[in-house]
Amino acid sequence: xxxxxxxELADLRRSIDNIDAAIIHMLAERFRCTQQVGVLKARxxxxxxxxxxxxxxxxxxRALAHEAGLDPVFAEKFLGFVIAExxxxxxxxxxxxxxxxxxxxxx
Amino acid sequence: xxxxxxxELADLRRSIDNIDAAIIHMLAERFRCTQQVGVLKARxxxxxxxxxxxxxxxxxxRALAHEAGLDPVFAEKFLGFVIAExxxxxxxxxxxxxxxxxxxxxx
Numbered sequence: 001x002x003x004x005x006x007x008e009l010a011d012l013r014r015s016i017d018n019i020d021a022a023i024i025h026m027l028a029e030r031f032r033c034t035q036q037v038g039v040l041k042a043r044x045x046x047x048x049x050x051x052x053x054x055x056x057x058x059x060x061x062r063a064l065a066h067e068a069g070l071d072p073v074f075a076e077k078f079l080g081f082v083i084a085e086x087x088x089x090x091x092x093x094x095x096x097x098x099x100x101x102x103x104x105x106x107x
Numbered sequence: 108x109x110x111x112x113x114x115e116l117a118d119l120r121r122s123i124d125n126i127d128a129a130i131i132h133m134l135a136e137r138f139r140c141t142q143q144v145g146v147l148k149a150r151x152x153x154x155x156x157x158x159x160x161x162x163x164x165x166x167x168x169r170a171l172a173h174e175a176g177l178d179p180v181f182a183e184k185f186l187g188f189v190i191a192e193x194x195x196x197x198x199x200x201x202x203x204x205x206x207x208x209x210x211x212x213x214x
Binding site for chain 2: 012024026030079081
């Protein structure tokens with residue numbers, strides 16, 4: 001399928017593959033945590049989304065990204081992407097557990 | 108802003124924050140690698156996108172996700188999200204360096 005790949009490119013791709021494996025495992029662990037958060041929120045009838053928490057997460061990750069040389073705009077988009085999935089999970093957990101969650105909706 | 112947060116929730120959030128910091132740094136390093144890939148591709152007039160490479164990355168990350176207990180569909184979406192950004196970068200590098208890249212377009 002792929003034509004010859006220059007050695008330098010193949011080498012960089014090996015690093016990228018290692019990094020991706022690390023990120024996948026980090027994401028798996030992150031969802032294990034947010035799964036617990038979801039159960040906790042459903043049990044205590046807390047809203048799946050938490051705008052104040054999200055705001056502070058965004059600010060923190062943008063600052064971390066800036067320090068690490070990553071585009072803060074991308075870091076924010078990334079967090080939004082992950083949080084959208086988390087809220088999805090929380091809604092599923094909430095609807096499977098108890099009554100509909102209190103507080104502001106997710107929109 | 109946020110009302111009282113249960114201790115258990117605050118504890119989980121500390122883990123999530125640590126994981127996010129790790130992911131941000133992994134992403135920063137990943138983009139350092141893909142930046143080099145972009146320069147290499149522009150220099151050698153290779154296409155920014157590489158469908159065969161992407162296909163094998165997707166298959167690999169889906170398998171890793173499955174093993175790690177992460178939704179493979181989400182893993183694939185995540186990779187697509189990151190690759191879209193990378194191709195963006197490569198196009199910028201290519202247009203800033205030499206003639207337009209050869210091979211199939213990015214679409």
